[in-house]
Amino acid sequence: MGRGRVELKRIENKINRQVTFSKRRNGLLKKAYELSVLCDAEVALIIFSSRGKLYEFGSAGAGITKTLERYQHCSFTSQQNNVELETQNWYQEVSKLKAKYESLQRTQRNLLGEDLGPLSVKELQNLEKQLEGALAQARQRKTQILIEQMDDLRRKERHLGDINKQLKIKLEAEGHTLKAIESLWNANAAAHGNDSFSMHPSQPISIESCQPDPVLQMGYHHYVPAEGSSAPKNMAGETNFIQGWVL
Incomplete structure (x- = not known):
């Protein structure tokens, strides 16, 4: 029975790996030599071990250096x-x-x-068809844009109409409120009989308008002698005289 197929992977055992390298290297060098002799081929073989040691083989008539120069020349020419x-x-x-x-x-x-001079009749006809087609597409696109703009304007018009209705309702509500306030003020003015309440309700009432005018008084207050008082009459006359200076 033959041996089974060996899986190609790195040998973990260092000694076994070194033994396998030596065997395979010798076999590879032998095959390269046989290929160069049997087929008259120019063979160059370069091997570096895991430790960095170099092993090489070159054909007898060429040598590895000449083979490498030939390889570089061929590669450069190909590039x-x-x-x-x-x-x-x-x-x-x-x-x-x-x-x-x-x-x-x-x-x-x-x-x-x-540059229409060099064109033939057929070429001019084709050019005319192209222009007509382009003109039709341009008109169609223009019509579409105008329709879209009209729809947009209609939407804006409806929106502004709604806003106008809302503002109108709000103004009417405020007008009713102002009328109610005005009627209330008129009712108060009629009840009190005071002209000061007949002013428009929208006019503010200041505190200064409700205060009495200032009075400048010089001298003493009016003196009236009580009954049975012993004050002289001339003093009472002087008091009445001073009262006349009250403004």
């Missing part, structure tokens, strides 16, 4: 060819875009009514 190919593709793309740009500019001038 250079790739760059040239990519540059050529970009140049073609730029040429296509430039031609398309010039065509669009020419079409724009034709739509503006310029």
Whole structure:
């Protein structure tokens, strides 16, 4: 019976890992030598161990250094060819875009009514159809915008009408309140018979208007002798005389 298939993974045992490396390295070097001899191939093999030790093999006639130089030359040439190919593709793309740009500019001038001389009758007919189609779309869009604006204005009109109704109701309510206050003031004026209450209720009543006018008095108050008093009459006359200075 043959051995089972070994799973490829890192060998955890250090000794077993070193033994396996030595066996596989020798086998790989042997295979490289056999390939170069049997197939007349130029082979270069480089191996670095886990400790950094170098193992290499080169074909007998070439050597590893010459093989590496040849590899670098081939890689550079391949990269250079790739760059040239990519540059050529970009140049073609730029040429296509430039031609398309010039065509669009020419079409724009034709739509503006310029450079119509080189156009044929068929091209002019196509241009006329394009202009008619563009004009129809522009008119349709303009009509749609006008309809939207009219709907917006109608909504604003309804909103302002509602606000106007609310303000009217509020003003009417305030007017009824003012009329009730005015009737109350008129009723009070009629009950007291005072002209001061007949003023408009909206006019404020100041405290100064309710206070009496100031009186300037000079001398003594009126003196009236009591019955049986022994005060002389001339003193009573002087008192009455002084009372005349009261303003």
